Each structure stands twice: as C-alpha cells, then as structure tokens.
Amino acid sequence: MATGRLPEREQRILDEMEAALDRDHRLNRRLRAVRISFRVHSAWAASGAARGFFMAMAALASLILLVVGISTSNPGVIWAFAATWTFALLGGRRAMHHRAERRDRA
Structure with missing residues (x-):
C-alpha cells in the first residue's frame, strides 16, 4: 500500500x-x-447490572482461588488469585466512583 x-x-x-x-x-x-x-x-x-454481575463473578473467582491457593500453595493459583483480586478491587473502585458521580449530579 x-x-x-x-x-x-x-x-x-x-x-x-x-x-x-x-x-x-x-x-x-x-x-x-x-x-x-x-x-x-x-x-x-456498561450498565450497572452488567457491571455488577461481572464484579460479583470476579469476587467469587477471587474467593475460590484464595481458598485453593491456601490449600495447595501452588504458585500459579496464587498468581491467578492476585490477578483476579486486583481486577475485583479496581472494578469495585470504579463502580464506587460512578455511583458517587451519579449522586453528585442528582
């Protein structure tokens, strides 16, 4: 080209x-x-329902990986837990930020 x-x-x-x-x-x-x-x-x-569903799934996956990581001490599981937990925390922070913006607009 x-x-x-x-x-x-x-x-x-x-x-x-x-x-x-x-x-x-x-x-x-x-x-x-x-x-x-x-x-x-x-x-x-991008609605709240879809965002909430994905955040709940990330939190559930984090909890499951935490339990499995503690019981097996497998480094791969521990790293997967760290990734999903980080995702859940950042997503929760973003959801709280959106909620605060909506509250401020009203």
Missing part, C-alpha cells in the same frame, strides 16, 4: 464518490440507525 498522496485523478474520483454517498439520504438514514442501535447495545454493556 502506498503511503503518499493520491494522484490528482484518483483524488478527484474519490471526492466524487464521497459526494455521491453524501447525497444518498437512504444510506445516511440506515447508517444513523446502526449508530443508534450500537449506542443502545453499548449502553447496556
């Missing part, structure tokens, strides 16, 4: 194609609908 400016003829063709796409109202409507549905999906993924 070339890393320079397009030749004048190709740039003109590209500009004409972009102008034609900008005039297509049906395409613009469909693209807006895709953007809206993506935002709705993204909003659900």
Whole structure:
C-alpha cells in the first residue's frame, strides 16, 4: 500500500464518490440507525447490572482461588488469585466512583 498522496485523478474520483454517498439520504438514514442501535447495545454493556454481575463473578473467582491457593500453595493459583483480586478491587473502585458521580449530579 502506498503511503503518499493520491494522484490528482484518483483524488478527484474519490471526492466524487464521497459526494455521491453524501447525497444518498437512504444510506445516511440506515447508517444513523446502526449508530443508534450500537449506542443502545453499548449502553447496556456498561450498565450497572452488567457491571455488577461481572464484579460479583470476579469476587467469587477471587474467593475460590484464595481458598485453593491456601490449600495447595501452588504458585500459579496464587498468581491467578492476585490477578483476579486486583481486577475485583479496581472494578469495585470504579463502580464506587460512578455511583458517587451519579449522586453528585442528582
């Protein structure tokens, strides 16, 4: 792939194609609908319910790994516990930060 400016003829063709796409109202409507549905999906993924579920799963995994790590003294299990515990702590901190922001806005 070339890393320079397009030749004048190709740039003109590209500009004409972009102008034609900008005039297509049906395409613009469909693209807006895709953007809206993506935002709705993204909003659900970042919702409090989804965030709470993942945080509960991280806390549960940390607890299980803690018990297994203590009983086996396996370094791999201990490192896995450290990673999931860190994830759970940082996620909990983030959740508390979001809750405080919502409270301040209200």
